[in-house]
Amino acid sequence: MMVPLVECVAQDITSNGAYTFKKGDPNGIGKWYKGREIARVMGFQGMDWLDRPEREKEENTSILLQNMDVKTGDIIADIGAGSGYHVFKLASLAGKGLIYAVDIQDEMLAELRKNKANGEVTNVEIIKGSEKSVNLPENSIDKVLMVDVYHEFNYPMEMIASIKKALKPDGKIYLIEYRGEDDSVPIKKVHKMTEEQAVKEMQAAGMKLERNIENLPWQHCMVFVKN
Numbered sequence: 001m002m003v004p005l006v007e008c009v010a011q012d013i014t015s016n017g018a019y020t021f022k023k024g025d026p027n028g029i030g031k032w033y034k035g036r037e038i039a040r041v042m043g044f045q046g047m048d049w050l051d052r053p054e055r056e057k058e059e060n061t062s063i064l065l066q067n068m069d070v071k072t073g074d075i076i077a078d079i080g081a082g083s084g085y086h087v088f089k090l091a092s093l094a095g096k097g098l099i100y101a102v103d104i105q106d107e108m109l110a111e112l113r114k115n116k117a118n119g120e121v122t123n124v125e126i127i128k129g130s131e132k133s134v135n136l137p138e139n140s141i142d143k144v145l146m147v148d149v150y151h152e153f154n155y156p157m158e159m160i161a162s163i164k165k166a167l168k169p170d171g172k173i174y175l176i177e178y179r180g181e182d183d184s185v186p187i188k189k190v191h192k193m194t195e196e197q198a199v200k201e202m203q204a205a206g207m208k209l210e211r212n213i214e215n216l217p218w219q220h221c222m223v224f225v226k227n
């Protein structure tokens, strides 16, 4: 029997055909979703850059956390938490609440464990996610934070579906991405996103833009809620 060519080529093109493959940017992986090339995952070797002292000035993290309006008791998931730059700040704001710190790299998870132990923090739970799932309980999260990570998900469609499942009905996603519309932001192209692109991808997953809080120096702070 003749096997149709598209099936031969597309073993790893997801069964619903959401992804396409073509050569692009050297910092991309040659895999595209809704017209955007997915970026290469930042390796654990970049940890020092995440923890750089000038980051507060460059990204104004304090304002970002204010934007999240964290209340004691909030259940928050930091997806792609890295070394925990935002995790431990969130932990002190959430009091009796809980912060899930999710990452896929063992080295990042080890650093998170070390930082948790050093700070004697009790309201942080460290979770190993996968490329397609956040591995969080369903219907349990008030707020999801993603800083500089969504654009490097290898399976963005599956990840958003998984995040949506973990969110409570009135839960919010804070999607923080370097502004793709702004050439003055000194970040590589595939590591930036435009608002238009983010909305396109989130809408496909049944999430709508509540607002883009345009008060960070380099990043969008886009708040998405369920439709």
Ligand SMILES: C[S@@+](CC[C@H](N)C(=O)[O-])C[C@H]1O[C@@H](n2cnc3c(N)ncnc32)[C@H](O)[C@@H]1O
Pocket (backbone or CB within 6 Å): 041, 042, 050, 079, 080, 081, 082, 083, 084, 085, 086, 102, 103, 104, 105, 108, 129, 130, 131, 132, 133, 146, 147, 148, 149, 152, 153, 154, 159
């Ligand atoms: C550029 S770092 C940002 C870390 C942190 N959000 C910060 O702002 O300091 C991106 C992180 O996302 C993680 N990551 C990539 N894909 C992921 C996935 N599917 N699930 C969870 N984490 C992921 C990487 O391992 C890396 O630690």
